[in-house]
Amino acid sequence: MLWSGWGDPAEAAPLPEPTVGLLRDLLGVKTGDAAPVALTAIEVAAPRLGDDDLAALAAAVGAEHVRTDAESRVRHTRGKSTPDLVRIRAGETSDAPDAVVLPGSHDEVLAVLRACAERRVAVVPFGGGTSVVGGLAPEGVSAFVALDLRRMDAMTALDEVSRTAVLQPGMLAPRAEELLGERGYTLGHFPQSYEWASIGGFAAARSSGQASAGYGRFDDMVTGLTVATPEGTLELGRAPKSAAGPDLRQLVLGSEGAFGVITSVTVRIRPVPPERAYEGWRFASFADGAAALRRLAQDGPLPVVLRLSDETETMIGLADPAAIGDGSAAAGCLAVLGYEGTAGEIAERRARTAAVLREARGEPLGAGPGEKWRHGRFSAPYLRDALLDVGAFAETLETAAFWSDIPKLYEAVRRALIGTLSGAGTPPLVMCHISHVYPAGASLYFTVVSAQGDDPVAHWDGAKRAASDAIIDAGGTISHHHGVGTDHRDWYAREIGPLGAEILRAVKDRLDPAGILNPGVLVPPAARE
Amino acid sequence: MLWSGWGDPAEAAPLPEPTVGLLRDLLGVKTGDAAPVALTAIEVAAPRLGDDDLAALAAAVGAEHVRTDAESRVRHTRGKSTPDLVRIRAGETSDAPDAVVLPGSHDEVLAVLRACAERRVAVVPFGGGTSVVGGLAPEGVSAFVALDLRRMDAMTALDEVSRTAVLQPGMLAPRAEELLGERGYTLGHFPQSYEWASIGGFAAARSSGQASAGYGRFDDMVTGLTVATPEGTLELGRAPKSAAGPDLRQLVLGSEGAFGVITSVTVRIRPVPPERAYEGWRFASFADGAAALRRLAQDGPLPVVLRLSDETETMIGLADPAAIGDGSAAAGCLAVLGYEGTAGEIAERRARTAAVLREARGEPLGAGPGEKWRHGRFSAPYLRDALLDVGAFAETLETAAFWSDIPKLYEAVRRALIGTLSGAGTPPLVMCHISHVYPAGASLYFTVVSAQGDDPVAHWDGAKRAASDAIIDAGGTISHHHGVGTDHRDWYAREIGPLGAEILRAVKDRLDPAGILNPGVLVPPAARE
CATH class of the missing domain: 3.30.70.3450 (Alpha-Beta Plaits)
Structure with missing residues (x-):
C-alpha cells in the first residue's frame, strides 16, 4: 500500500490532458506539480513509550513484532481520507502511533490488551489501514500503539455443509477470495477498498460491497465472531439466527475497535458463479x-x-x-x-x-x-491520487435513508456541499450515485471535486460539517458504509441520541474499563456537567 | 384469550376417541377428566402495593387503567407454557401481578416507569401474554405490575413509498394484517401464536413466522423502534441499513422487556400476494x-x-x-x-x-x-389444551444450529427427552420438525407428549433441563424463536459466556438502574463472589 495515497504505486496513472484542462477551466484548479514529500524526509516525534512499555509489548508478541522505526510509524498514521492524504503528503505526522505491534494469535492480542490496559497505553486495531473516517486517529491519548493484524491472516476452517468459513482478521479480501476460490467458493464482498481492506476491518466497520444487492452487506454475511477485550474473550454465533436475546454479533459489527479486537470472523460463503x-x-x-x-x-x-x-x-x-x-x-x-x-x-x-x-x-x-x-470499479482511489497530484481535491461521503426521504436528502446534501465550497472560493463538482438498495431505502454516495485552495483540509472540513448537518437534519444516517471513526462521531451522537450514546459507553466501560481501545473513535463522550 | 389455556374457547374441540385410545395405549396416559378449576374459585394474594403506589400509577395512566381485581390479575399470571397452564389450571397464582396497568401512550409508559423506578416496583411488559419461556414471571421481586399494552394498538403511519408501517406494540397480529390488508399490504409474519400475539411481543422476543423463508424473521422486518426506559426514550432506525456503529435495533430486538418497553415498531410491509x-x-x-x-x-x-x-x-x-x-x-x-x-x-x-x-x-x-x-397451522395450542383435559402432557422446545451440527443436535435432544421422561416413568412421544431454514443452518422444533404422571411440572422440568444441556453441549442456541425468559436464562448464560452476560448487565444497569424491568428475565445475574 502506498504510504502517501492508495494501493500499488505501479497501478497509478497520471490524469489525461483533457481532464487536467477541465479541472483548470471548470473548477479553477491551479494545476501544477503537487507531489508529496519524500517518505525518507518525513520526521516523526520520539515514541512516547518507555523501555518498560516496550518490554511488556515484546513479552506479549515477541520483540521482533514491536516496531518503532519511522517508516513503520508513518505507514500506520491515520487512514485514507483525503484530509489524511493531504496531511501525510505534506509530512504531517502528529497522529503517528508510538509503536506498531504485530500479534500472531488471539492469545497474543489478549496479552497486548492486558499489558496496555495496565500501562494506560491506547490501542488502535489496524487491518488494511483504509479508514476514511478518522478511525485510526485516536483522540486524547498520551501514547498509542497500532495493533497491526497482518500476521493473523489464515483461513482456519471451511465448512462446506454449512457453507461457512472462519477467517482471521488480518487477511486481506483478495487473499480470502483466492483461498475460497481454490475450493470453488466466494465471499462476494467487493467494496471499492477491496484490494487493500481486511476481513476484520469489514466486520469492525460494517462494510458494504458493490454486489450487496446480490450477496448482502458484510454484516449479513457474518455468522460468528471471536473478540479479544481487555476483560477477556467473547465468542458469538451458535446458529445463523436465534431468539436467544439480543443479537450481540450486531453489537460487535460496527464497533470499530472501541469494544475489542475481532480476532476471528465466521462468514457465509457461496459457490463461485460460472x-x-x-x-x-x-x-x-x-x-x-x-x-x-x-x-x-x-x-x-x-x-x-x-x-x-x-x-x-x-x-x-x-x-x-x-x-x-x-x-x-x-x-x-x-x-x-x-x-x-x-x-x-x-x-x-x-x-x-x-x-x-x-x-x-x-x-x-x-x-x-x-x-x-x-x-x-476499484480505480477511483487511484484517480484521487492523480487529482491530488495536479492540485485538485477529491473526496467522498455517503449516507442512506428510507426511499421517501431520499429526494430531500439528495438535494440537502448537494446544496450543503456546493454552498459551502463555493462560499470558500472553491466551487465544486458534486456527483452522486445510489450504490446499495433495500426494499425500504437506499444509500447515496457523493463524490466532490474542487480546487485545493489555500487550505484544502479546512475548506473540506467546513463542507463536510455542512453536509453532515444536512444528512442528520434530512433524516439520513451519518454513514451507510464508511463508518463513524472520529470524523462522524458528533453527528452519530445526534443520530442515536443521548440514550443510544449511554448504551455504547456502558458497553465500552464494561469491556474496556481503562478506556484504551481506540479512544475518541465511535463512542460519543459523556456530556460535561 | 382463554385464561386457563389457549385462544378462543369457542375454537376448542375435544380429542377424537381414537387419539385418546392411542394416548392410553401408547403412553400410558390415565385418561379421564382433568378439567381446570373454575376461574371464579381462584384466589389471589392481596396486592403488595400501598395506596400511594396505586395513586402514583393512577397519576400516570388514569385510575380507570389501574386494575387490582382478581380476574385481571389471574389473566396476567405467567404465560402459555405447559407448566404455566398446569399451574394456572390448578389455581396456583403465586406469580400473579399485584396490579395490571394499561398505559395509553409512550409518555404514559415513561410516567409508569419513572413512578415504578422511584418506588422499586417491578414492571413486566405484557403484549399478547403468549410467552412460553417464563417471560412474564419475574424473579426476586417484592411487588410487580403487568404493563398491559393493549390500549396502544394503532397503526400510526403507513409509508407506501418506503413500504413501511409504524405500529404500536399492543396491536395483535391479526389486527395488523387487517389494517394493512385494507391498503393491499401484509406483514407476512405468521408464527403459531399469530392469532393472539402482539407486535411489541414479536419485537421483544425476536419472533419467527411460519413463512420466514419468504418474508424473513420479525427482526428482519423491523426498520425502526421507539423504546421507553426508566432513563428516557430511545429512537432507532434512520435507514434500512447503516454503518454508523453497532445496530442498536438488534440490541432491543430480543431484549424481552429487560431494557425498556417498546412503544412503537416500524416494519417493512409487502403487497398481499394474489x-x-x-x-x-x-x-x-x-x-x-x-x-x-x-x-x-x-x-x-x-x-x-x-x-x-x-x-x-x-x-x-x-x-x-x-x-x-x-x-x-x-x-x-x-x-x-x-x-x-x-x-x-x-x-x-x-x-x-x-x-x-x-x-x-x-x-x-x-x-x-x-x-x-x-x-x-394455528391449531396446535388448542390441541394441547385438549390433551391436558384428558390427562396427557404436551410441550414444545426448539433450537437452531449450523447445518453441519444439525444431525448430532437432533439426536442429542431426542435422547435427552426420551431418556429423562422414560426414567421418570412417563415415556414420551418425541416429534421434531425443521421449520426455519437459512443458507448456513436451520431450526429444530420438538414436540413432546407423555402421560402427566404424579407431578407433571417436575417431570417436565427434568426433561427440559436435560434437553437444554444437550442443546448447549451440541452447539445449538437455546432458542430459535421462543426466547429466553426465566426458563432459558441459565443456558443462555452458557451460550453467550461470562463476557456476553456482562454486556447485557452493563446495558441494563445503564437503562434501568433501579432494576425494575422484568427482573430475572433474560439477563443472567452476576456470579456471586
Whole structure:
C-alpha cells in the first residue's frame, strides 16, 4: 500500500490532458506539480513509550513484532481520507502511533490488551489501514500503539455443509477470495477498498460491497465472531439466527475497535458463479432511475449489482477517467446492473429485469457501460491520487435513508456541499450515485471535486460539517458504509441520541474499563456537567 | 384469550376417541377428566402495593387503567407454557401481578416507569401474554405490575413509498394484517401464536413466522423502534441499513422487556400476494429431507414456507388431529412447501423447486398435505389444551444450529427427552420438525407428549433441563424463536459466556438502574463472589 495515497504505486496513472484542462477551466484548479514529500524526509516525534512499555509489548508478541522505526510509524498514521492524504503528503505526522505491534494469535492480542490496559497505553486495531473516517486517529491519548493484524491472516476452517468459513482478521479480501476460490467458493464482498481492506476491518466497520444487492452487506454475511477485550474473550454465533436475546454479533459489527479486537470472523460463503454479466441502462432523470431501482428492490428481480449515477456523475463519466471531458459520456442518468449465475440464469434474470426497466422508462445501453464500470470499479482511489497530484481535491461521503426521504436528502446534501465550497472560493463538482438498495431505502454516495485552495483540509472540513448537518437534519444516517471513526462521531451522537450514546459507553466501560481501545473513535463522550 | 389455556374457547374441540385410545395405549396416559378449576374459585394474594403506589400509577395512566381485581390479575399470571397452564389450571397464582396497568401512550409508559423506578416496583411488559419461556414471571421481586399494552394498538403511519408501517406494540397480529390488508399490504409474519400475539411481543422476543423463508424473521422486518426506559426514550432506525456503529435495533430486538418497553415498531410491509399454494413432499428419511431443504436454502429456489417433519411427527400426523392413529398418515418424512405470487409465478417457482426435490429423492404428494397443514397451522395450542383435559402432557422446545451440527443436535435432544421422561416413568412421544431454514443452518422444533404422571411440572422440568444441556453441549442456541425468559436464562448464560452476560448487565444497569424491568428475565445475574 502506498504510504502517501492508495494501493500499488505501479497501478497509478497520471490524469489525461483533457481532464487536467477541465479541472483548470471548470473548477479553477491551479494545476501544477503537487507531489508529496519524500517518505525518507518525513520526521516523526520520539515514541512516547518507555523501555518498560516496550518490554511488556515484546513479552506479549515477541520483540521482533514491536516496531518503532519511522517508516513503520508513518505507514500506520491515520487512514485514507483525503484530509489524511493531504496531511501525510505534506509530512504531517502528529497522529503517528508510538509503536506498531504485530500479534500472531488471539492469545497474543489478549496479552497486548492486558499489558496496555495496565500501562494506560491506547490501542488502535489496524487491518488494511483504509479508514476514511478518522478511525485510526485516536483522540486524547498520551501514547498509542497500532495493533497491526497482518500476521493473523489464515483461513482456519471451511465448512462446506454449512457453507461457512472462519477467517482471521488480518487477511486481506483478495487473499480470502483466492483461498475460497481454490475450493470453488466466494465471499462476494467487493467494496471499492477491496484490494487493500481486511476481513476484520469489514466486520469492525460494517462494510458494504458493490454486489450487496446480490450477496448482502458484510454484516449479513457474518455468522460468528471471536473478540479479544481487555476483560477477556467473547465468542458469538451458535446458529445463523436465534431468539436467544439480543443479537450481540450486531453489537460487535460496527464497533470499530472501541469494544475489542475481532480476532476471528465466521462468514457465509457461496459457490463461485460460472458467469458474470454487466450492462448499462439510461434514465432521463435521477428521480426516474431511482424509481426504477426502487421497483427492483421492492418487487424484484434483483440483479447482483445495481447502481445509478445522477446527471452530473453520468456526464462526467467518473468510472472512465479516459473519457472525462471528451464528450462521449451519456446524457441523462446511467444505471449499471450486474448478473451472476449460469448463462441461462443470467439471460432469464436479465430479460425479466429489462421488462421492469423498460416499463420504468429505461433505455438499454448494452454491455458497454457495464463492462466499463466493472473494469474501473476499484480505480477511483487511484484517480484521487492523480487529482491530488495536479492540485485538485477529491473526496467522498455517503449516507442512506428510507426511499421517501431520499429526494430531500439528495438535494440537502448537494446544496450543503456546493454552498459551502463555493462560499470558500472553491466551487465544486458534486456527483452522486445510489450504490446499495433495500426494499425500504437506499444509500447515496457523493463524490466532490474542487480546487485545493489555500487550505484544502479546512475548506473540506467546513463542507463536510455542512453536509453532515444536512444528512442528520434530512433524516439520513451519518454513514451507510464508511463508518463513524472520529470524523462522524458528533453527528452519530445526534443520530442515536443521548440514550443510544449511554448504551455504547456502558458497553465500552464494561469491556474496556481503562478506556484504551481506540479512544475518541465511535463512542460519543459523556456530556460535561 | 382463554385464561386457563389457549385462544378462543369457542375454537376448542375435544380429542377424537381414537387419539385418546392411542394416548392410553401408547403412553400410558390415565385418561379421564382433568378439567381446570373454575376461574371464579381462584384466589389471589392481596396486592403488595400501598395506596400511594396505586395513586402514583393512577397519576400516570388514569385510575380507570389501574386494575387490582382478581380476574385481571389471574389473566396476567405467567404465560402459555405447559407448566404455566398446569399451574394456572390448578389455581396456583403465586406469580400473579399485584396490579395490571394499561398505559395509553409512550409518555404514559415513561410516567409508569419513572413512578415504578422511584418506588422499586417491578414492571413486566405484557403484549399478547403468549410467552412460553417464563417471560412474564419475574424473579426476586417484592411487588410487580403487568404493563398491559393493549390500549396502544394503532397503526400510526403507513409509508407506501418506503413500504413501511409504524405500529404500536399492543396491536395483535391479526389486527395488523387487517389494517394493512385494507391498503393491499401484509406483514407476512405468521408464527403459531399469530392469532393472539402482539407486535411489541414479536419485537421483544425476536419472533419467527411460519413463512420466514419468504418474508424473513420479525427482526428482519423491523426498520425502526421507539423504546421507553426508566432513563428516557430511545429512537432507532434512520435507514434500512447503516454503518454508523453497532445496530442498536438488534440490541432491543430480543431484549424481552429487560431494557425498556417498546412503544412503537416500524416494519417493512409487502403487497398481499394474489395467490397462495401449499403442497406436500415425502422423503425416505429425515436426513434425506434435511439435505433437500438445505439445497433449497443454499441454492434456491426458496418457497415462502418450508418445513420438514421427522419420521415420528409424520407418522403421528400432528397437523391433523382427526387423522391421528387412523393409519392414514404417511410413512417417511413429510415436507410442506408454500408458494406465493401470481399463478404464473407460483407455477414457475413450483416447477423449479420440484426439479430440485426430485433430484433430492423427494416424492410429490400434491396439494393435500399442504392444505391440511395450512388449515391446522394455528391449531396446535388448542390441541394441547385438549390433551391436558384428558390427562396427557404436551410441550414444545426448539433450537437452531449450523447445518453441519444439525444431525448430532437432533439426536442429542431426542435422547435427552426420551431418556429423562422414560426414567421418570412417563415415556414420551418425541416429534421434531425443521421449520426455519437459512443458507448456513436451520431450526429444530420438538414436540413432546407423555402421560402427566404424579407431578407433571417436575417431570417436565427434568426433561427440559436435560434437553437444554444437550442443546448447549451440541452447539445449538437455546432458542430459535421462543426466547429466553426465566426458563432459558441459565443456558443462555452458557451460550453467550461470562463476557456476553456482562454486556447485557452493563446495558441494563445503564437503562434501568433501579432494576425494575422484568427482573430475572433474560439477563443472567452476576456470579456471586
